Amino acid sequence: MLDTTEGYTTEDGRKIGGVVMEMKNITLRFGGVVAIKDISFDIREGEIRAIIGPNGAGKSSMLNVISGFYHPQEGEVWYKGEKRPVMKPYQVARQGIARTFQNIALFEGMTVLDNVMTGRIRQMKAGLFAQSIWKGKAEQEETENREFVEKIIDFLEIQHIRKTPVGRLPYGLKKRVELARALAAEPSILLLDEPMAGMNVEEKEDMSRFVLDVNDEFGTTTVLIEHDMGVVMDLSDRVVVMDYGQKIGDGTPDEVRNNQAVIDAYLGVSHD
Amino acid sequence: MPDQLVFGMEVFLNGLMAGVLYALVALGFVLIYKASGIFNYAQGIMALFAAMTLVGLMEGIVPFAHLINTIFGTNIHHFGWHAPALLAILLTVLMMIGFAWIVNVVIFKHLVNQEPIILFMATIGLAYFMDGFALIMWFSDIKALDVGLPQGINAAIDEATFQIFNYGFFIDNLDIVATIVAAALVFTLIVFAQYSKQGRAMRAVADDHQAALSVGISLNFIWVMVWSLAGFVALVAGIMWGTKSGVQFSLSLIALKALPVLMLGGFTSIPGAIIGGLIIGVGEQLFEFAIGQPFLGGATQNWFAYVLALIFLVFRPQGLFGEKIIERV
Numbered sequence: 001m002l003d004t005t006e007g008y009t010t011e012d013g014r015k016i017g018g019v020v021m022e023m024k025n026i027t028l029r030f031g032g033v034v035a036i037k038d039i040s041f042d043i044r045e046g047e048i049r050a051i052i053g054p055n056g057a058g059k060s061s062m063l064n065v066i067s068g069f070y071h072p073q074e075g076e077v078w079y080k081g082e083k084r085p086v087m088k089p090y091q092v093a094r095q096g097i098a099r100t101f102q103n104i105a106l107f108e109g110m111t112v113l114d115n116v117m118t119g120r121i122r123q124m125k126a127g128l129f130a131q132s133i134w135k136g137k138a139e140q141e142e143t144e145n146r147e148f149v150e151k152i153i154d155f156l157e158i159q160h161i162r163k164t165p166v167g168r169l170p171y172g173l174k175k176r177v178e179l180a181r182a183l184a185a186e187p188s189i190l191l192l193d194e195p196m197a198g199m200n201v202e203e204k205e206d207m208s209r210f211v212l213d214v215n216d217e218f219g220t221t222t223v224l225i226e227h228d229m230g231v232v233m234d235l236s237d238r239v240v241v242m243d244y245g246q247k248i249g250d251g252t253p254d255e256v257r258n259n260q261a262v263i264d265a266y267l268g269v270s271h272d
Numbered sequence: 273m274p275d276q277l278v279f280g281m282e283v284f285l286n287g288l289m290a291g292v293l294y295a296l297v298a299l300g301f302v303l304i305y306k307a308s309g310i311f312n313y314a315q316g317i318m319a320l321f322a323a324m325t326l327v328g329l330m331e332g333i334v335p336f337a338h339l340i341n342t343i344f345g346t347n348i349h350h351f352g353w354h355a356p357a358l359l360a361i362l363l364t365v366l367m368m369i370g371f372a373w374i375v376n377v378v379i380f381k382h383l384v385n386q387e388p389i390i391l392f393m394a395t396i397g398l399a400y401f402m403d404g405f406a407l408i409m410w411f412s413d414i415k416a417l418d419v420g421l422p423q424g425i426n427a428a429i430d431e432a433t434f435q436i437f438n439y440g441f442f443i444d445n446l447d448i449v450a451t452i453v454a455a456a457l458v459f460t461l462i463v464f465a466q467y468s469k470q471g472r473a474m475r476a477v478a479d480d481h482q483a484a485l486s487v488g489i490s491l492n493f494i495w496v497m498v499w500s501l502a503g504f505v506a507l508v509a510g511i512m513w514g515t516k517s518g519v520q521f522s523l524s525l526i527a528l529k530a531l532p533v534l535m536l537g538g539f540t541s542i543p544g545a546i547i548g549g550l551i552i553g554v555g556e557q558l559f560e561f562a563i564g565q566p567f568l569g570g571a572t573q574n575w576f577a578y579v580l581a582l583i584f585l586v587f588r589p590q591g592l593f594g595e596k597i598i599e600r601v
Contacts, residue, residue, distance in 0.1 A: 065462035067486065093488035107476050118476045118487045124469045181487065 004184075007044060010237050017045030019074045019078075019186040021066070022068070026075035028061055035061040036072065037245040043189065048215055048222045050232045053242035054265070059225045060102060063193050063243070066097045066223065077110045080188070094122050097106060098187035102225075108167035112158060112177050113149070113246045115166055119184030120145040124245055146245030149184050155217070156210060172203040183214060190214070196231055204228070208235055234255065241265075275439070282433075282441045283561040284554055287448035291553020292454045293512055298533040298545040299458070300505040305539045306478045307498040310391045316527025318371075318503055321402055322364055323510030323519045324410040327417050329360040335409045357419040362506070368503030368590050369496075374497050379461035384491070401443070403524065412521065417514035421449050450512045457508060458546055461501070467541070472496060479542075502523035538591025547592060552577045 007017050021043040028036040033189055036058045043049050051059045064070040065077070075083045079095065087095075098119070107115050124141055134251040153159055155177050161169060166177055177196060193212065196204045208231055214220050226232045232239060233253040239247035241256055243265040249256045256262050297319065304312045312318075328335060332351035336374040340349055355363075379394055430440035465471040476484045477494045484491065519580055529552075537548025556576045566570030584591070 044425065069485075070480075088490070090488050090490045091487040095488055099486050101486070105480050105486065107479035107483060114472060114475075118472055118484075118489070121469065121473060122488050171453060183488065209521050 004066055010047075014046065014237075016047045016237065019043070020045050020080060021032075022078040023062075023066070024076040024078065026062070026065060026072045026077070028058075028070055028072040029067060033131060034245050036065070038075070038166050039240075039245075039247045040075075040244070041240050041247065041250055043221060043223055044238075045124050045221055046215070046219050047237040048211070048224065048235055050223050050236035051223065051242060052227075052229070052232050052238045052239055053070055057242040057243040060193060062222070063099070063191050063225055066189070067097055067191055070127075079247075091126055093185070095120070096188035096189065098182035098183070098185040098189075099191035100175070100193055100195060102197060104171075104174050106166045106174055106181070109165060111163050111165055112169075112180075113153070113162045115177055116149050116153060116180045116184045117145065119181040120149060122185055123148075144211050148186075152183050155213070156183075172199055172206075173208065174201070176204075179207075179210065179214075183218070183220070184217075186242075188221060190220050190222045192222065194227065196226060212237055231255055277373040278437045278439050280499070280558070280561060282439075282443075284558045285441065286447070287441060287554035287557030288550055289443070289451055290555070290557065291548075291550035292447070293509070293549075294518075294526075294552055295546045295549025296450070296454050296457070296505065296509040296512065298537065299454075300502040300509065301497055301527075301530055301534055302537075302539060302542055302545045303461075303502045305503065306393075306458060307474050307538045308477070308495055309388055310395060311388070311476055311539070312502065313392065313395040313527070314526040315402075315502065315506060315530070317399045317406070318368075318506035319510040319513065319526065320521065320524040321371075322381075322503065322507035323407045323417060323514040324406055324415070324431045325367055325491050325521060326360055326364045326419070326507070326511065327329065327415045327519050330355050330357060330419075331362055331415070331418075333410065338411070339408060339530060341352075345511055361419065361511075364507055365504060368507060369500040372496050372503050372581045375499055376505055382496060391469070394447070399524075403477055403521075407521075414520040415514075417511065417519050419511060419515065421446055423515065430569055444513055446512070450501050453508060453512070454546070457505065458542060462560050470494075470497060470579045477554070517570030529577065532577040536579035536591060538593040541591070541593035544591055544593030552580065555580050571594075 002057075007015065009015055019042045022040075022099065023042070026036055027034070027038050039058075047160070051062055053059050058180050061070060068087050068091065071086055079097075084092075093099075107118065110118075112209050116199065123145055125238060153162060156178055158180060161173065161177075166174060169177065179192070179195065192211070196207050199207060213223060214233065224232075224236070226235075236253060238251060239249070239253055239256045240247060241259070241262045247267055248260040249259040251259070265272055297315065300315045300318070301312060302316070302355070304310055327333070332355065334348050334351060336341065337349050375398065379398065380391070383391055383394060394399045424445055426443045426445050426448060429443045434440040465475060473484070473489045474494055474497065476487070476489055477491055481491060484494075510519070510523065513526055517523075533545060533548040533552050535548075536548070536551055537544030556573045559576050560570065560572050564570055564576070
């Protein structure tokens with residue numbers, strides 16, 4: 001088992017740092033249904049951490065706990081060395097946790113550029129009054145934020161649709177715009193809820209490349225949920241495996257792949 | 273030039289000005305509807321309430337005087353001072369912001385994710401509550417409102433048109449001021465929505481609540497802001513209408529005039545509210561002038577706007593500028 005207590009070095013030689021977030025004994029119930037049962041794991045700086053599991057395993061619920069959309073009945077979330085109090089989703093977002101959604105939640109009526117700019121809200125400090133007279137700090141701030149956003153847009157290769165209303169874009173591009181908006185926030189943790197769902201092979205390859213490039217270029221800590229096993233194993237540094245709300249495996253892709261409980265629950269009978 | 277045509281032009285101009293006032297009321301509806309999907313039935317009462325408060329502050333009327341006098345056996349009605357208009361307007365704006373905050377904390381915060389019909393019902397309840405509250409607070413007598421806006425016939429236009437057509441147009445100065453104020457207000461709102469951080473956040477909330485939360489926008493803050501803006505627009509409308517015809521209960525009924533404007537312009541479009549208001553204003557005046565008076569015995573303004581809106585609904589259900597809803601099958 002990989003020893004991760006002091007950070008570690010990945011197979012491709014990237015240095016992974018200390019713990020950014022730690023989930024401690026999280027239990028989440030909806031009425032009588034237990035969606036997550038006593039799960040603990042950590043997320044380390046700079047790594048790509050995947051959460052996998054069959055349908056209904058509680059992966060999305062876990063992501064919603066991290067991003068503050070759900071509040072667990074038991075357990076603690078530790079973020080940057082401090083226990084996080086119960087927070088509203090927008091407060092969590094302002095702490096630097098950005099996310100995408102399984103079924104895309106973009107501002108359909110706004111242009112790509114405006115959508116990505118909303119990601120900068122955390123960085124924009126100028127008050128209403130300063131903005132209304134549009135001088136000094138507010139102007140400088142808008143320019144700086146705009147520059148950063150343009151950088152992200154270039155990076156994700158969506159320059160050609162900057163001024164297009166998002167509602168008109170095809171599915172694959174929407175997913176990319178959503179990623180851009182999340183990245184614009186310069187997040188400490190980036191949460192991706194099934195970033196490859198519903199994509200064709202080519203789009204999947206593009207998206208995988210972007211997730212890796214983002215991690216490489218900005219050192220973004222990424223947590224992703226994914227169905228496609230091949231994608232997960234290629235992308236991630238460490239994997240949490242869930243089944244029926246419980247954690248049945250946690251480790252490097254290789255470790256997980258050879259874990260008997262995981263094989264039984266998720267991969268089915270192996271064909272060795 | 274034939275007389276009828278000259279009269280028609282005057283009617284047209286007056287229709288435009290009346291339309292601006294309708295648009296002002298409709299604007300308040302659009303703001304709230306855009307950001308929270310709530311059709312705010314109380315918008316008309318908000319205009320009345322704002323105008324009443326403004327008069328009350330300017331005239332130094334003691335709020336809840338009847339209640340206080342009954343309980344304590346006193347007989348006070350006036351503080352005995354007159355506040356300058358600008359100060360009173362400023363205080364009223366602050367009060368409308370406070371009102372926006374209370375409405376959101378007490379009512380709408382608890383109704384997040386409810387059906388639109390529930391939210392609509394809540395605003396009906398709010399409207400009737402405020403109706404009673406306003407009367408208890410400021411009495412029901414008709415109050416004159418004078419914040420120093422110019423009123424009466426515009427002599428210059430009268431003069432100029434007399435030179436050209438040999439017939440002086442009657443254009444009210446107040447209508448001209450209302451038009452300028454409304455234009456400035458709309459321009460400011462559009463710039464605000466397009467280019468400020470809060471405006472962008474407002475559009476984001478209007479578009480998708482979940483996505484807005486995920487980028488760190490507080491829905492509550494935006495809603496309070498939008499209700500405050502709507503309160504401000506209500507105050508402006510209240511000042512214009514109140515100056516024109518006195519501050520009285522019927523002021524709240526102007527909200528009903530805003531309905532056809534909204535159907536025409538679309539519930540989600542700020543420019544739509546303006547264009548819709550102008551079309552209704554001009555349409556009903558011209559119809560009355562050309563058909564209503566000569567053939568139908570007059571007073572067609574009461575229903576013409578609704579008929580026009582109904583015809584529009586049949587051909588363009590989303591209004592002139594509303595977002596078209598496309599359902600994917």
